[in-house]
Structures are given as C-alpha cells and as structure tokens.
Amino acid sequence: MEKVHLDGYNKFKAEFFGNNKELFDKLAKGQNPHTMVITCSDSRVQPATILSTNPGDIFVAENIGNAVPPYDTMVGDSTQAALEYAVVALKIQHIIILAHSSCGACAHLYHEPVEGEPHLKHVDKWLELLQPAKDASLLEMYADKNKNISEVTEKNNLKLSLNRLMTYPYIREAMDNGQMKIHGWWYNVGTAKVEVYDQATKTFRKK
Numbered sequence: 001m002e003k004v005h006l007d008g009y010n011k012f013k014a015e016f017f018g019n020n021k022e023l024f025d026k027l028a029k030g031q032n033p034h035t036m037v038i039t040c041s042d043s044r045v046q047p048a049t050i051l052s053t054n055p056g057d058i059f060v061a062e063n064i065g066n067a068v069p070p071y072d073t074m075v076g077d078s079t080q081a082a083l084e085y086a087v088v089a090l091k092i093q094h095i096i097i098l099a100h101s102s103c104g105a106c107a108h109l110y111h112e113p114v115e116g117e118p119h120l121k122h123v124d125k126w127l128e129l130l131q132p133a134k135d136a137s138l139l140e141m142y143a144d145k146n147k148n149i150s151e152v153t154e155k156n157n158l159k160l161s162l163n164r165l166m167t168y169p170y171i172r173e174a175m176d177n178g179q180m181k182i183h184g185w186w187y188n189v190g191t192a193k194v195e196v197y198d199q200a201t202k203t204f205r206k207k
C-alpha cells in the first residue's frame, strides 16, 4: 500500500468514519440514494464534494465525457447498467448529468492525431458517442465565431446526454408518473459556479 493512499484512508477512518458511526451503521443495512449523478471521470469533478453529500446519498456513474449511450445501443455498457439499476431497482428521484469546463473528452473530439503520440483506441471508440455534440457545436460556431468552442461543445454534449436519457422507456415512465426528474448542470472547475439547463426555455441559467 502506498503512503499517499494509506494516509488518506487512515484520516478518513479516524475522522469522518469516527464521527459518523450512526450513519455507517445505517448504511451497513442497505442504500437508498435520492439522486443518480452521471459525470465525467475527470479528477477535478467530484460530485460528492460539489453536492456536499454523504455516503449513501448519491449513486454515481462516471465515464469519459459524462456520456449516455442511446437506449438501443446494447453493448453491455456500465453506464446503461447503472441507469437501469438506479431507476428500476433503487427508484431514485433525480438524475443529474454533471458536465464541466475544460473537459478533455470534448477537446479530444477536435484533436488531430500527431505522428508518434500514443493511439487511444478505446477512448476514440467511446468518444464516437459524442460526435453529434461536435456536429451541433461546429454549426453553432459557424453562426457565432465569438463563442468559446470548448464551452459550446461541453454544453451540447450535456444536452445530448439529457436527450438520450429520454430514449430509455423506464426513464420516460418514471418521469411521466412523477417518480423522477432529470437535470443538466455545467460546472466551472475554476470558479465552482454552475449553469443549470432549463429544458423549457432550452437555455442555461447561472446559479
């Protein structure tokens, strides 16, 4: 075990665990999270920190670029499995797609391969899911070149993931019967500000 990991674990056990015995006794019996968060694997985006949640509060699925595969993409994907379990078995009440600024996945969509650099074949394959966000962003940039292409792509990718959630029959059903709501957040890594997507007006609102 490396010191950096052991020191962190010992601190957690002595402090957070030590001060929250009741919570951990309850968690030992099962989980009942109210929210699922689908976010990017990026190390700067930690949903439990950003939402100030405790263990047991949020059910998290992380992947490169906070992507949601379309429902009919039956490839045994872990995000799809996590969605199904969260909505159908755990009956969570909210799904948040948590996107973020300076997302490497969105930037990689525009990357031109350079000779000699490592070939990221799994990343490239996964990022095919984000291609519609790139297409929409190029159109948007064509109309207004003053926009920031990173932010435009991150926000279009967020909207793509939200739209794809609606292709899942059990998500539609849970929303129609009032069990669940879906939300889209774009989080600024440098300022901690968020912009929330308003699906009625199709605009982002600063919070």
Ligand SMILES: [Zn+2]
Binding pocket: 040, 041, 042, 064, 065, 066, 100, 102, 103, 104, 105, 106
């Ligand atoms: Zn990212």
